[in-house]
Amino acid sequence: MSDTNAENRKKDHIELAFQSQVENVQNDPRFYYEPLLSEHPTSISLQKTFVGRKLQMPLWISSMTGGTQLAGKINHNLAKACNEFGIGMGLGSCRRLLYDDTFFNDFNLRPVIGKDLPFYANLGIAQIEKSIADNQVDEIKKLVDKLQADGLIIHVNPMQEFLQPEGDRFKNPPLHTIQQFLNLVDFPVIVKEVGQGMGPESLKALLQLPIVAIDFGAYGGTNFSKVELLRSSDEKNIAFDNLMYVGHTAQDMINFVNDAINELGEKVLCKEIIVSGGIKNFLDGYYYMHKLNLNSIYAQGSAFLKYAQNSYEELKTYIESQRDGLALCGAYLKVK
Numbered sequence: 001m002s003d004t005n006a007e008n009r010k011k012d013h014i015e016l017a018f019q020s021q022v023e024n025v026q027n028d029p030r031f032y033y034e035p036l037l038s039e040h041p042t043s044i045s046l047q048k049t050f051v052g053r054k055l056q057m058p059l060w061i062s063s064m065t066g067g068t069q070l071a072g073k074i075n076h077n078l079a080k081a082c083n084e085f086g087i088g089m090g091l092g093s094c095r096r097l098l099y100d101d102t103f104f105n106d107f108n109l110r111p112v113i114g115k116d117l118p119f120y121a122n123l124g125i126a127q128i129e130k131s132i133a134d135n136q137v138d139e140i141k142k143l144v145d146k147l148q149a150d151g152l153i154i155h156v157n158p159m160q161e162f163l164q165p166e167g168d169r170f171k172n173p174p175l176h177t178i179q180q181f182l183n184l185v186d187f188p189v190i191v192k193e194v195g196q197g198m199g200p201e202s203l204k205a206l207l208q209l210p211i212v213a214i215d216f217g218a219y220g221g222t223n224f225s226k227v228e229l230l231r232s233s234d235e236k237n238i239a240f241d242n243l244m245y246v247g248h249t250a251q252d253m254i255n256f257v258n259d260a261i262n263e264l265g266e267k268v269l270c271k272e273i274i275v276s277g278g279i280k281n282f283l284d285g286y287y288y289m290h291k292l293n294l295n296s297i298y299a300q301g302s303a304f305l306k307y308a309q310n311s312y313e314e315l316k317t318y319i320e321s322q323r324d325g326l327a328l329c330g331a332y333l334k335v336k
């Protein structure tokens, strides 16, 4: 076999070797690197069953946007990627659709995603509380039906609501509202935070509810307290900016969940987790999925947003890198 590029490559290697010293960079302490035990992956299956559906890889697009012109394009790119790569998706808040259908097309993604992949509508706990108080839960059922969604993701976001200039106030503890709601609907429900995660008591309570999954929405990436403070007055910023550093990382939450399931045993009803919030890449995803003692996948929000708002090709290239990276991890990395 001839090696036509050998001369150039050898030249590159000599020139770049000096730039490639890593003596002051810490190695990644999370993995054993085992270079001898596998061929390069070509057709490794990354399939996983999650929320009753078969995914081609353990990846999920976090709930994001809808209701502005750009959001329509972003959502359609994201949905197309779900279809091509066999991954799941949560819609951004569908609150707007409870009042009118102007932006329905931004959210009408089931025809793009296809019928076999997980696709969930999304509402805030404030809307759930209000719909129960107003006897309007049927409107939510109609919404889920109309979107041909599998079920509903409820985001629980007290810090965001408090800091949002036009934010709502909860009249009841979210846990109470979720319990009431679960008695009124028969579609699957997922509960998430929006970038500050949840502590051990909240997770323990959720794990004992008949919900299909918890989506972490952990601290460490997009932070909605910060988003709302950036939309607020200077006075509010000065008074409350410390609140944006409160929360729990994905690693914290994995420890909380693992401890809770040991303690709760048979009482655990929620058996699946979407690890999300500040997940930088496939290496994080691979690590966290191995550390968690429940069936899990990983999700990203802003990372997808970055590519989806440009072109489908950019988004596709990004997801291919996640898929190929995960396959490589499976071949050569053992989680410590």
Ligand SMILES: Cc1cc2nc3c(=O)[nH]c(=O)nc-3n(C[C@H](O)[C@H](O)[C@H](O)COP(=O)(O)O)c2cc1C
Residues within 6 Å of the ligand: 062, 063, 064, 065, 091, 092, 093, 122, 154, 155, 192, 193, 194, 195, 217, 218, 220, 221, 222, 276, 277, 278, 279, 299, 300, 301, 302, 303, 305
């Ligand atoms: C532009 C944008 C809009 C979002 N809107 C919602 C939303 O409507 N409902 C929701 O549950 N989460 C929403 N999120 C939060 C994400 O689902 C996710 O929990 C959060 O971005 C953390 O993930 P990341 O660090 O990978 O971005 C939004 C995130 C972004 C970036």
